[in-house]
Amino acid sequence: MAATRQLWRLCPRLPLVFSQGYASAAAAETVKAPIKVFGIEGRYAHALFSAAAKQKSLDKVEKELNDFQFALSKDSKLEDFMRNPTLNKTRKDAALRGVLKEKKYSDLTVNLFGALAENNRLTKTQSVIKAYQTIMSAHRGEVPCTVTTAKPLAEKHTKELEKSLQNFTTKGQVLKLDVKVDPSIIGGMVVDFGDKFIDMSTQTKIKKIVQTLKVGMS
Structure with missing residues (x-):
C-alpha cells in the first residue's frame, strides 16, 4: 500500500496541494527509471514505474496497461468515454475503478487511472501508457x-x-x-x-x- 500511496503523491494533482518540503521528501523515495521521459505523461509514467518497482510489479503493470491499450483500440465506446469532457470526473473515476477491479487489475494500475480521472487527464491515457512502455523497454536494455x-x-x-x-x-x-x-x-x-x-x-x-x-x- 505504501507504494500505491507514493504513486498518488508523485502524480501531478493540483500544483499547490502539497508543500515543497513534502514533495521533496516524496521525490527522495523514488526508484530512478533507466531513461527520462518528459512531459505530463512522463511524470505519471515515472511515478508508476517507481511505485511498481517497489512492489516488484513492473511486468504485471505493463501487461495490464498493454491490455487496456488493446481494449481502447477495439472499443470505440470506451475511447469516447475516456475523452468525453462533459462526464463528471468523479463518476468517471468510479466507473473505471469498477471495470478495472472486475478485470482484477492491480491497485497500482487502478490508482493510476484514478489519478488521471481526478486531474482530468484521461485524454492522456495513450501517451502515459506509451511513456511507461518506453521506460520498460529501456529497463530491459x-x-x-x-x-x-x-x-x-x-x-x-x-x-x-x-x-x-x-x-x-x-x-x-x-x-x-x-x-x-x-x-x-x-x-x-x-x-x-x-x-x-x-x-x-x-x-x-x-x-x-x-x-x-x-x-x-x-
Missing part, C-alpha cells in the same frame, strides 16, 4: 531501431541486417528491430537507431542532386 525501405526485405536480408546492427549495441543491450516499408523513398534505406539517424534513401540522394544543380545554375 532494449535498443529501438527502425529501418525503412522502399520494398519489403526478404527474410534472409532482414536477418543479415539485424545481425549487422546488433554489432553496434553494447553488452547487456538487446536490439529491437522494426522494419517498415515506404515506397516514397524510392530505394535504399533510412535507419533510425537510438540517437543516430542515417538517411541512405534514393529520394534524399535525388533531392541533394537537384539542389546541387540549382546552385550551379544560379
